[in-house]
Amino acid sequence: NAGVTQTPKFQVLKTGQSMTLQCAQDMNHNSMYWYRQDPGMGLRLIYYSASEGTTDKGEVPNGYNVSRLNKREFSLRLESAAPSQTSVYFCASILRGTGQGETQYFGPGTRLLVL
């Protein structure tokens, strides 16, 4: 049981290049999120997927697209990278308990540097 995995761990891009960040979970969770975390800051929600086949915008969606490929996988795509997208990206898989709040399980993160 690997939990939440993310690839790549680290990436350097030039301005204007594109790339896809991959996230997969093996916990059979319905919901998955993508966050970004800038130095010294909290996490900001980019996009989320409440269930397979659905996606919705979070707080900072501009410049990103997502795909919920199946229940396990949720990818984040940067079509034309900009220096402002230099950040650490975290994927989370969500357990929603009956009568309880949700618990988020985070991946190890992808460190992205855009030059």
Add this chain to the structure above:
Amino acid sequence: LAKTTQPISMDSYEGQEVNITCSHNNIATNDYITWYQQFPSQGPRFIIQGYKTKVTNEVASLFIPADRKSSTLSLPRVSLSDTAVYYCLVGPSSGSARQLTFGSGTQLTVLP
């Protein structure tokens, strides 16, 4: 959105009990309070969650007063390895994820 306010940083010594308070004045009826811990270069990790009164698990306790406008994470007898950023998150058990907001967190530094 239930906005949260936490101290930016706290220092403590090994073996002491640490209490970190989070203010959430506009918490909604169906909101839960969840605390996460984050070490450098890692994703946040769930610590504890509660709705009201007191919750305790093997690593922490969470105290929530009757009005639920604040909550306190209590870490008993901290060690150096508890040095991390602690986030308070307030949000509903169901509904839009856009209602979930991570604040800036509290940097806890445990000193020898």
